[in-house]
Amino acid sequence: MCAAVTGDLQAIIEDIHRTLKPRLGEGKVADYIPELAKVDPEKFGIAVIDLEGNVFKAGDCDEAFSIQSVSKVFTLTLALGKHGETTWNRVGREPSGSAFNSIVQLEHENGKPRNPFINAGAIVVSDLVMAGHTPREAIGEIVRFVQYLADDATIGIDPAVARSEAATGHRNEALAHFMKSFGKLTHPVDHVLGVYFHQCALAMNCVQLARAGLFLAGNGRNPLTGHTVVSSQRARRINALMLTCGHYDGSGDFAYHVGLPGKSGVGGGILAVAPGRASVAVWSPGLNRNGNSLIGSLALEMLAAKTGWSVFGGP
Ligand code: GLN
Secondary structure: OOHHHHHHHHHHHHHHHHHHHHHHHHOEEOOOOHHHHOOOOOOOEEEEEEOOOOEEEEEOOOOOEEOHHHHHHHHHHHHHHHHHHHHHHOOOOOOOOOOOOOOHHHHHOOOOOOOOOOHHHHHHHHHHHOOOOOHHHHHHHHHHHHHHHHOOOOOEEOHHHHHHHHHHOHHHHHHHHHHHHOOOOOOOHHHHHHHHHHHHOEEEOHHHHHHHOHHHHOOOEEOOOOEEOOOHHHHHHHHHHHHHHOOHHHHHHHHHHOOOOEEEOOOOEEEEEEOOOEEEEEEOOEEOOOOOEHHHHHHHHHHHHHHOOOOOOOO
16 A cells, blocks of 8 residues: 555545535435334444554444345355355356346346345355355354454344344345245255344444455455465455445446445445455445445545545546
């Protein structure tokens, strides 16, 4: 990273936070999962961790939130570790152009989801992570993996969110049963969804989330722990999927405005990766019409512009 940016980064983060704070009312907090509707829409946190381990943060960056679909990056990483490239026999790598919970493409593509970051694809990935495990063991493995990535054994699941999702998860049940009817899930639907709902209910703060994503900025290696999590080729490929598919039908817009691999969740969190430079986590619960954090996306756009970190070059 260029030294000038390192020195200015804390000031940049604080400036972004101050500038966007008055706009926090603009997004809409997800309410289809009742437990998420209780979250204060005024929450706003940013954390940036560079490859030297310097942490730059502002706002509510130490308060845990429901990471929801950001977890799909971590379960994909786990599934690739277990199944390698055969993972792609079960789930595609193309942007969907559809909403995160859409069912329409499944009928045309014999129940094979377009990518691992839409709900249908992530449910297949949960099925892959379960291989050889009971649901409880698979959930434990996911939690331990995220703790390992972030080097923080305090990270856990919010059981109230997991229950809330299970109680209202009719759309995900429909997706899972539909895929099961095509023979695309190997485990019972209720077991797979149990794992999926729990991974979505992981609770992390921005600093923990940025730490967990650092291996993707570091060519597969977490520079803080020295652990090589994945090969550099796999890190590059996961980043490519985050860039093309990480924001559902808003992925093109996110690439256009921010230009970084990123993964959003309906809890209002976004993990963004500046390869070779830093890992960034933002949290603001108000969502845009694609279900991505509205202010979080703007914060990342400002950060990319001020640092010149877009993977497409230039500020
Ligand atoms: N748990 C949420 C769901 O399945 C995750 C969706 C999201 O974060 N986009 O609906």
